[in-house]
Amino acid sequence: MRLIGSTASPFVAKVRMAALVCDLELDFEVIDVNAQPDALLSLNPLGKIPVLVTETGTPVFDSTVICELLDRITGNALLPQTLEGFAQTRTFEAAASGVMDALILCLYEERYRPEEKRHSGWVGRQMAKADRGLDWLDRHLDELGAQPTLAHCALAAxxxxxxxxxxxxxxxEHPRLAEWRDRFFDGHPRLKDVKPHL
Structure with a gap:
C-alpha cells in the first residue's frame, strides 16, 4: 500500500506510527500539497493529506479512517476490543487530533494571511481550544497503558x-506531556524516526 503525505504533517505521522505499531510496511510518497494539487486532488477531492492508496488502487482518507483500516487489516492491533478500551482510545485520539486541527489553523492564519487581515480573536479561540485539549490530555495521560495503541500514536504525533x-x-505549559513524549520516543525509536520533521 502507498501512503501519500508530507513529512511535516502530524496527521501523516500518526498514520505512519500506526502502521509501524501494526507491523505494516507502507510505501511513503512525499507530496508538496501546494505544488502538486492535481496529483493530490485526483486521490482526495478535499486536497488533504494523508491519503492511503490500497493494493487495489482505492484511495482512502482521512487519517482516522486510514488508521481504522490498518487496525482491521491487522486484526485489531491499534484499537482495544473491550467497549471501554475502544472508547477511551478513540476519545484520546480525537482529543489529540482536535488539538492538531486547532493549532494548524493558528499556524495557517499566521503563515498565509497578511498581518493586517489576521483575526486575533479567532486565533485566540483556536489557541484556547488547543490549550483545553492539551489540559485534558495531560489530566488523562496516566490512563495510557504500556502497549502502544492509536491513542499513543496520535499523542506522539x-x-x-x-x-x-x-x-x-x-x-x-505541559511538562508531563513533554516528558511522556521523550520517554515514548526513547522507548520506540522506529516511531521517533517518523515523527514530524522538515
Whole structure:
C-alpha cells in the first residue's frame, strides 16, 4: 500500500506510527500539497493529506479512517476490543487530533494571511481550544497503558509536531506531556524516526 503525505504533517505521522505499531510496511510518497494539487486532488477531492492508496488502487482518507483500516487489516492491533478500551482510545485520539486541527489553523492564519487581515480573536479561540485539549490530555495521560495503541500514536504525533512548529510550548505549559513524549520516543525509536520533521 502507498501512503501519500508530507513529512511535516502530524496527521501523516500518526498514520505512519500506526502502521509501524501494526507491523505494516507502507510505501511513503512525499507530496508538496501546494505544488502538486492535481496529483493530490485526483486521490482526495478535499486536497488533504494523508491519503492511503490500497493494493487495489482505492484511495482512502482521512487519517482516522486510514488508521481504522490498518487496525482491521491487522486484526485489531491499534484499537482495544473491550467497549471501554475502544472508547477511551478513540476519545484520546480525537482529543489529540482536535488539538492538531486547532493549532494548524493558528499556524495557517499566521503563515498565509497578511498581518493586517489576521483575526486575533479567532486565533485566540483556536489557541484556547488547543490549550483545553492539551489540559485534558495531560489530566488523562496516566490512563495510557504500556502497549502502544492509536491513542499513543496520535499523542506522539501531536507532541512531535508541536516540537517542530510550536517549540517549547509543551515544555513550558505541559511538562508531563513533554516528558511522556521523550520517554515514548526513547522507548520506540522506529516511531521517533517518523515523527514530524522538515
Amino acid at each position: 501531536l507532541l512531535g509536531w508541536m516540537e517542530l512548529r510550536f517549540a517549547g510550548k509543551a515544555e513550558r
